[in-house]
Amino acid sequence: MVLSANPGLDQISIIESPDMGDYLSSIPIIDLSSSSSPETIVQACKEFGFFKVINHGVSIDLVEKLEAEAVKFFAMPQSEKDKSGPSNPFGYGSKKIGRKGDVGWLEYLLIATNAEPFSESSIAFLRDSSSSSFSSALYDYISSMRKLNCQVLELMADGLQLEQRDTMSKLVQGSECDEIFRLNHYPLCPLPHEGFNGGLTGFGEHTDLHLISLLRSNSTSGLQIALSDGRWVLVPSDPEAFFINIGDSLQVLTNGRFRSVKHRVVANNLESRVSMIYFGGPPLAQRIAPLPELMEEGEQSLYKSFTWGEYKEAAYKTMLAAYRLEPFQL
Ligand code: OGA
Numbered sequence: 001m002v003l004s005a006n007p008g009l010d011q012i013s014i015i016e017s018p019d020m021g022d023y024l025s026s027i028p029i030i031d032l033s034s035s036s037s038p039e040t041i042v043q044a045c046k047e048f049g050f051f052k053v054i055n056h057g058v059s060i061d062l063v064e065k066l067e068a069e070a071v072k073f074f075a076m077p078q079s080e081k082d083k084s085g086p087s088n089p090f091g092y093g094s095k096k097i098g099r100k101g102d103v104g105w106l107e108y109l110l111i112a113t114n115a116e117p118f119s120e121s122s123i124a125f126l127r128d129s130s131s132s133s134f135s136s137a138l139y140d141y142i143s144s145m146r147k148l149n150c151q152v153l154e155l156m157a158d159g160l161q162l163e164q165r166d167t168m169s170k171l172v173q174g175s176e177c178d179e180i181f182r183l184n185h186y187p188l189c190p191l192p193h194e195g196f197n198g199g200l201t202g203f204g205e206h207t208d209l210h211l212i213s214l215l216r217s218n219s220t221s222g223l224q225i226a227l228s229d230g231r232w233v234l235v236p237s238d239p240e241a242f243f244i245n246i247g248d249s250l251q252v253l254t255n256g257r258f259r260s261v262k263h264r265v266v267a268n269n270l271e272s273r274v275s276m277i278y279f280g281g282p283p284l285a286q287r288i289a290p291l292p293e294l295m296e297e298g299e300q301s302l303y304k305s306f307t308w309g310e311y312k313e314a315a316y317k318t319m320l321a322a323y324r325l326e327p328f329q330l
């Protein structure tokens with residue numbers, strides 16, 4: 001598909017809403033203040049590949065500060081935002097996602113947060129002195145995401161009865177780690193006709209590549225996940241919670257026990273959505289293979305051996321909706 005510099009509306013597909021009854025009413029909730037058992041988290045990872053965490057200890061103040069900075073950034077004139085783009089892949093991007101022609105009704109900032117200062121990930125805007133309040137909100141937010149990422153991975157390790165709690169969390173710690181942060185803004189979208197129940201594709205269906213993704217959004221819904229029977233359900237928003245989804249790497253580390261969940265975002269014509277997603281990944285040279293501690297006697301790996309760097313490179317060559325683990329399956 002050849003795309004113009006600025007994809008037109010006709011290139012963005014529309015999504016009809018599932019029935020309201022398909023709101024995910026039974027979304028697993030994990031209370032990090034301790035009342036949830038590690039078994040509950042494992043159950044959620046197997047069945048949905050998705051859950052919500054509450055009482056996570058991340059200050060709402062810090063979250064709101066970063067959200068306010070993001071809103072300020074996205075409200076700047078297009079010509080200003082364009083100075084930080086086009087996303088290659090880091091920096092500001094609009095409508096185009098990745099290099100393979102995926103388009104959606106959104107704009108975003110993609111930041112490699114393991115590079116310090118963050119501006120080294122070639123984002124003009126972050127080098128600008130007027131953005132220091134943005135940088136400082138970002139540092140604070142990323143620090144708490146690093147903690148939350150490890151905390152969740154350690155609770156999963158408990159639930160999987162791994163002897164070493166840090167078996168997974170140690171893969172995502174240290175300066176060599178491949179850490180990415182994404183701020184997405186889905187502006188109000190036009191509807192194809194009056195009374196249409198749904199919206200434009202904001203972010204097309206995909207699975208995430210890292211171990212887990214930590215997502216926080218404002219009070220606008222739009223996120224949908226696919227259940228194991230293929231049905232799409234809406235996830236009610238909760239700006240005070242974090243939503244965690246399992247990514248491809250953790251599906252492999254658990255030899256398919258955990259499910260890398262397909263998800264997508266639908267934009268709407270009433271309220272804009274702002275989401276922030278933290279992806280904490282391993283170093284590029286890290287081998288991604290089923291954890292030996294987890295394998296039962298005689299159990300074979302479902303996947304060929306590959307490194308995180310190899311996986312990322314292969315995945316970036318495919319469209320968003322591709323089943324990217326397929327070439328690595330045995
Ligand atoms: C993503 C993603 C969802 C959202 O960035 O990978 O799935 O709500 N985003 O923006």
Ligand code: NI
Pocket residue numbers: 206207208213263
């Ligand atoms: Ni995603």
